[in-house]
Amino acid sequence: MEKQYNILDSSDVVNVRTIANAYAKELGFDSLASAQVALGVSEIAENVLRYADRGMMKIKAKNNNRVLHIQITDSGAGFKDLTKAMKEGYSTSKNSLGLGLGIAKRAFDFFDVQTVPNKGNVFMMEKYLPLDNSYITYGVATMKDERYDHNGDIVYTKEYGGDKLLIAVIDGTGQGESALEMSNIVKEVIEENFLLPIGQIMINCDKALREDGEDSSAVITIARIIPNEIRYFGFGDTHSYLRKKAGTQNLKNQEGRLGAYQLPSLIVNTLSVASPYQLILCSDGIKTLQNDKFPDFDLSVQQTANFIFNNHHRLYGDASVLVLKVHRNEV
Amino acid sequence: MDNKKKGKTPETEVAISRRKIMGETPIVVNEIVNGCLYSGFYGTMDSARMKRVVDGILDVSNRSENEIIIIDLSNVEIIDSAIAGHLLKLNMSLQLVGMEVFFCGIQPVVAQSMVSAGVKLDNIIVFKNIKRALREVYKKQGLKLVKLT
Numbered sequence: 259m260e261k262q263y264n265i266l267d268s269s270d271v272v273n274v275r276t277i278a279n280a281y282a283k284e285l286g287f288d289s290l291a292s293a294q295v296a297l298g299v300s301e302i303a304e305n306v307l308r309y310a311d312r313g314m315m316k317i318k319a320k321n322n323n324r325v326l327h328i329q330i331t332d333s334g335a336g337f338k339d340l341t342k343a344m345k346e347g348y349s350t351s352k353n354s355l356g357l358g359l360g361i362a363k364r365a366f367d368f369f370d371v372q373t374v375p376n377k378g379n380v381f382m383m384e385k386y387l388p389l390d391n392s393y394i395t396y397g398v399a400t401m402k403d404e405r406y407d408h409n410g411d412i413v414y415t416k417e418y419g420g421d422k423l424l425i426a427v428i429d430g431t432g433q434g435e436s437a438l439e440m441s442n443i444v445k446e447v448i449e450e451n452f453l454l455p456i457g458q459i460m461i462n463c464d465k466a467l468r469e470d471g472e473d474s475s476a477v478i479t480i481a482r483i484i485p486n487e488i489r490y491f492g493f494g495d496t497h498s499y500l501r502k503k504a505g506t507q508n509l510k511n512q513e514g515r516l517g518a519y520q521l522p523s524l525i526v527n528t529l530s531v532a533s534p535y536q537l538i539l540c541s542d543g544i545k546t547l548q549n550d551k552f553p554d555f556d557l558s559v560q561q562t563a564n565f566i567f568n569n570h571h572r573l574y575g576d577a578s579v580l581v582l583k584v585h586r587n588e589v
Numbered sequence: 590m591d592n593k594k595k596g597k598t599p600e601t602e603v604a605i606s607r608r609k610i611m612g613e614t615p616i617v618v619n620e621i622v623n624g625c626l627y628s629g630f631y632g633t634m635d636s637a638r639m640k641r642v643v644d645g646i647l648d649v650s651n652r653s654e655n656e657i658i659i660i661d662l663s664n665v666e667i668i669d670s671a672i673a674g675h676l677l678k679l680n681m682s683l684q685l686v687g688m689e690v691f692f693c694g695i696q697p698v699v700a701q702s703m704v705s706a707g708v709k710l711d712n713i714i715v716f717k718n719i720k721r722a723l724r725e726v727y728k729k730q731g732l733k734l735v736k737l738t
Contacts, residue, residue, distance in 0.1 A: 272635040275667060289698045293698045293699065294706060296702075297667055300669040301669050304636065304671045358669075361707050362706075
């Protein structure tokens with residue numbers, strides 16, 4: 259059930275953040291996540307008082323009580339330049355507006371502002387319950403090429419919506435710091451766009467790499483895990499495997515490279531899967547794996563990742579393994 | 590800010606009456622040991638209350654002969670950028686009137702939420718708890734706690 263609370267003076271700021279904190283705890287968020295919710299709400303509510311006449315917080319649970327959804331509306335002038343307002347330190351008054359928005363953004367898993375000039379702002383914020391260990395577990399082994407100071411691979415995981423997971427192994431071209439910078443560009447685009455379809459995220463990554471410079475490119479495997487289904491896209495020489503107790507399937511990659519050559523039309527595969535299964539993502543620092551190269555299916559995900567890394571990494575190159583196991587069909 | 594509250598809708602009236610109920614903010618400042626004041630924040634802190642407490646602490650500190658003040662944050666449930674701003678101003682103002690300021694007692698979950706979201710509270714002196722802060726006070730005064738045999 260959605261509830262509404264007015265934000266009219268500074269005691270209401272305390273009121274709404276206390277309510278948000280209690281609501282989060284009731285849904286099962288731990289004390290840190292609940293404190294982050296209270297902090298984010300506090301920042302936005304302070305902003306409402308500072309820049310608008312009045313505001314209102316609406317709070318509810320979504321997606322089977324696994325998502326805390328908060329909406330704060332105000333009746334202020336709205337932001338003239340939202341991107342600027344979101345930047346650290348930027349402020350239209352002497353008190354720092356930009357800082358508060360940045361803090362609120364980091365305090366939540368999802369944060370969005372819609373602004374209507376001369377009417378006001380609508381802040382939408384969500385906090386997601388973490389995925390349960392009895393539903394999904396994942397383990398990572400990643401190590402840099404020993405000749406360099408930095409690991410150019412990035413293993414990315416993002417739990418969201420209370421029951422979904424976006425994972426990726428990103429391998430920036432080359433090794434060392436420059437490779438890491440390329441991987442970071444891709445990671446940041448994914449982070450900003452994690453709710454978009456995978457194909458669209460990839461197009462945005464490709465664009466960001468091209469904007470960075472003609473030498474910037476990366477290969478990637480990215481997958482979205484939702485109950486009973488995997489959406490999968492592999493690009494370049496990363497390699498991935500879908501394992502069930504009965505056997506292992508090598509997932510096909512498309513040829514190419516983000517940020518280089520002409521981007522082909524991307525084909526994102528949808529696989530229907532029944533649990534339990536493992537999804538294993540590797541960068542090219544790991545040798546291509548044959549069916550008999552995997553450890554026992556019942557080994558823990560971290561042990562599986564360690565095993566694959568220890569037994570199959572190449573002599574040179576950044577090497578990464580992400581092993582994910584879905585233990586049951588529903589959250 | 591008060592000039593914004595002229596609207597006569599029922600909500601505003603409710604809000605004003607609640608503010609009245611909350612009343613004046615009690616400010617507790619004690620001389621905890623010779624030369625050292627102790628204060629803290631009690632109850633829910635909205636920014637208006639926070640400002641009154643900060644003003645109160647400044648006032649008492651300025652009038653006293655003490656040179657050190659310990660400010661206990663163990664009852665503070667959240668430190669957002671507004672509260673952090675007040676604390677920084679308090680710290681700076683106290684330093685300008687010649688006080689040394691020791692903060693103490695920030696709860697772990699408060700610290701974690703600040704760090705993860707990027708709330709800055711730089712350049713203040715913090716001790717784990719009042720005991721540690723007091724130990725530093727004694728040290729500065731050249732005193733030592735000894736067991737009487």
